[in-house]
Amino acid sequence: MSMIAAFYGGKSILITGATGFMGKVLMEKLFRTSPDLKVVYILVRPKQGQTLQQRVFQILDSKLFEKVKEVCPNVHEKIRAISADLNQNDFAISKEDMKELLSHTNIIFHCAATVRFDDHLRHAVQLNVTATQQLLLMASQMPKLEAFIHISTAFSNCNLKHIDEVVYPCPVEPKKIIDSMEWLDDAIIDEITPKLIGDWPNTYTYTKALGEVVVQQEGGNLNIAIIRPSIMGATWQEPFPGWVDNLNGPSGLIIAAGKGFLRSIRATPMAVADLIPADTVVNLTLAVGWYTAVHRPKSTLVYHCTSGNLNPCNWGKMGLQVLATFEKIPFERAFRRPNADFTTNNITTHYWNAVSHRAPAIIYDFYLRLTGRKPRMTKLMNRLLRTLSMLEYFVNRSWEWSTYNTEMLMSELSPEDQRVFNFDVRQLNWLEYIENYVLGVKKYLLKEDMAGIPEAKQHLKRLRNIHYLFNTALFLIAWRLLIARSQVARNVWFFIVSFCYKFLSYFRASSTLNV
Ligand SMILES: CCCCCCCCCCCCCCCCCCCCCCCCCCCC(=O)SCCNC(=O)CCNC(=O)[C@H](O)C(C)(C)COP(=O)(O)OP(=O)(O)OC[C@H]1O[C@@H](n2cnc3c(N)ncnc32)[C@H](O)[C@@H]1OP(=O)(O)O
Numbered sequence: 081m082s083m084i085a086a087f088y089g090g091k092s093i094l095i096t097g098a099t100g101f102m103g104k105v106l107m108e109k110l111f112r113t114s115p116d117l118k119v120v121y122i123l124v125r126p127k128q129g130q131t132l133q134q135r136v137f138q139i140l141d142s143k144l145f146e147k148v149k150e151v152c153p154n155v156h157e158k159i160r161a162i163s164a165d166l167n168q169n170d171f172a173i174s175k176e177d178m179k180e181l182l183s184h185t186n187i188i189f190h191c192a193a194t195v196r197f198d199d200h201l202r203h204a205v206q207l208n209v210t211a212t213q214q215l216l217l218m219a220s221q222m223p224k225l226e227a228f229i230h231i232s233t234a235f236s237n238c239n240l241k242h243i244d245e246v247v248y249p250c251p252v253e254p255k256k257i258i259d260s261m262e263w264l265d266d267a268i269i270d271e272i273t274p275k276l277i278g279d280w281p282n283t284y285t286y287t288k289a290l291g292e293v294v295v296q297q298e299g300g301n302l303n304i305a306i307i308r309p310s311i312m313g314a315t316w317q318e319p320f321p322g323w324v325d326n327l328n329g330p331s332g333l334i335i336a337a338g339k340g341f342l343r344s345i346r347a348t349p350m351a352v353a354d355l356i357p358a359d360t361v362v363n364l365t366l367a368v369g370w371y372t373a374v375h376r377p378k379s380t381l382v383y384h385c386t387s388g389n390l391n392p393c394n395w396g397k398m399g400l401q402v403l404a405t406f407e408k409i410p411f412e413r414a415f416r417r418p419n420a421d422f423t424t425n426n427i428t429t430h431y432w433n434a435v436s437h438r439a440p441a442i443i444y445d446f447y448l449r450l451t452g453r454k455p456r457m458t459k460l461m462n463r464l465l466r467t468l469s470m471l472e473y474f475v476n477r478s479w480e481w482s483t484y485n486t487e488m489l490m491s492e493l494s495p496e497d498q499r500v501f502n503f504d505v506r507q508l509n510w511l512e513y514i515e516n517y518v519l520g521v522k523k524y525l526l527k528e529d530m531a532g533i534p535e536a537k538q539h540l541k542r543l544r545n546i547h548y549l550f551n552t553a554l555f556l557i558a559w560r561l562l563i564a565r566s567q568v569a570r571n572v573w574f575f576i577v578s579f580c581y582k583f584l585s586y587f588r589a590s591s592t593l594n595v
């Protein structure tokens with residue numbers, strides 16, 4: 081019997097960010113392994129014209145929850161969606177709901193965040209710092225609370241090269257940043273943002289670092305732990321391989337490469353690609369929840385959920401495997417044949433961006449205009465280039481994360497728990513994982529049918545022929561222009577033509593003799 085699964089039985093659990101990528105995988109695993117838990121409170125905001133209930137039903141209706149419905153048929157009764165907006169005071173939670181939360185919650189998993197790299201500092205501070213502070217305040221009023229688990233990121237200290245499982249101080253105290261956001265106007269914030277974030281690459285990583293300091297400073301007597309996942313990718317094993325439902329991290333680029341838009345990316349092939357499957361993160365999170373509540377460590381423990389030091393893979397190997405998988409599992413209606421490469425300096429990056437990204441987009445938009453349709457490729461390409469420039473920081477560096485606490489926790493688990501809540505990334509086979517990841521992107525993100533693979537392959541063949549035809553035409557035009565202008569080129573041309581003619585005549589003559 082799994083001790084961790086038994087621990088969550090009968091518990092009331094509060095999850096923020098349950099509608100996000102990690103939150104959904106976390107809820108799924110909780111219900112599947114501890115179907116006898118009492119209730120899962122989720123803080124949800126109405127979105128895109130959907131009510132809270134509609135959002136919950138949409139999640140439960142997805143393929144991700146198929147297994148849960150078998151082991152926990154009344155799962156919908158155990159999810160209590162609470163209307164909340166983490167940007168508002170007291171999260172805009174009604175008095176009755178707040179009372180219920182405060183009096184019943186046993187465990188908190190704080191996953192909500194803005195993960196956009198380019199978010200305005202005010203918004204990023206509000207969600208990643210102030211909301212964390214408010215949640216801690218709520219937690220301090222929960223008499224039954226056993227553990228508060230805060231999800232951060234391994235990149236919260238990406239301004240360092242070697243990162244230990246400790247909370248590092250920030251140059252400016254979070255309280256001062258929170259206060260200043262209240263009275264500074266947007267224009268001034270924009271101006272001072274580069275100075276404030278210093279050597280952090282974006283407002284996301286910076287505010288996640290501030291969030292950790294807040295957790296440490298304002299955690300009081302709570303049992304708290306911080307989890308730092310690296311780049312969260314599709315699921316590795318559970319509930320099935322390859323599940324993913326958003327474009328963050330590598331997923332968006334896998335689509336861009338598979339559809340033939342992405343031709344080059346400025347990345348260092350030997351840099352460590354610190355991906356971590358979402359189910360591995362969730363298993364560690366649930367194990368940490370159990371350990372923190374049961375063992376009550378004296379200080380706030382930080383757990384790195386990374387792959388680089390235990391089972392490293394680099395961007396070169398990952399990129400090649402992604403491309404190899406497209407041969408077997410192509411995406412439908414590709415714009416060009418998938419073929420991308422890494423560039424390593426500014427000049428080649430600019431060159432390939434112009435030749436392989438912008439030029440084809442302009443040509444295609446020209447064709448769309450000619451055929452009376454609305455041009456869209458240049459806009460899409462600009463967006464892709466913007467995304468690439470945001471991700472560049474992370475694919476041209478390697479970090480070392482120590483994992484003592486994570487390894488300590490692994491050794492504390494019973495063999496059964498090590499199996500059910502497996503977060504040992506050493507067992508991960510990267511080639512197999514990446515293949516399943518690409519397959520998952522095709523099935524769950526692009527919603528493409530496997531039955532369409534032969535047609536997709538045919539389409540790629542057609543694109544290859546068009547590519548050869550286009551290159552041949554381009555060569556002939558260039559040659560024709562050269563011949564018209566240069567005597568040397570004309571002489572070379574006549575030499576080649578007469579040589580070919582002689583060779584053909586000789587070949588024909590010898591085959592006639594043989595007959
Ligand atoms: C040796 C030689 C080998 C040669 C081999 C060659 C190999 C070739 C490559 C093959 C394939 C590539 C596979 C691997 C590539 C490496 C990928 C590396 C990724 C590394 C990521 C590292 C991140 C690490 C950070 C820390 C991790 C975390 O803690 S948090 C999670 C990370 N957060 C994010 O990823 C968020 C990033 N997104 C944003 O910040 C923003 O969305 C944006 C700035 C990128 C875009 O903002 P914008 O306002 O322009 O657009 P938005 O409104 O958000 O969306 C507009 C439309 O674009 C779609 N979208 C959104 N995000 C992405 C995305 N990441 N990629 C693509 N498209 C995206 C979005 O859905 C919108 O679409 P519409 O709704 O249709 O308009």
Ligand SMILES: NC(=O)C1=CN([C@@H]2O[C@H](COP(=O)(O)OP(=O)(O)OC[C@H]3O[C@@H](n4cnc5c(N)ncnc54)[C@H](OP(=O)(O)O)[C@@H]3O)[C@@H](O)[C@H]2O)C=CC1
Binds near residue numbers: 101
């Ligand atoms: N994805 C990754 O690669 C990594 C993520 N992390 C961390 O893991 C955690 C989860 O990330 P992930 O699941 O990928 O992120 P998502 O963007 O998928 O999910 C974010 C969640 O936060 C919720 N949220 C955002 N704003 C508000 C708000 N104002 N009020 C209420 N809820 C809100 C979202 O709700 P809604 O659905 O309404 O938008 C959503 O449920 C984050 O803390 C992130 O920093 C760490 C490392 C890597």
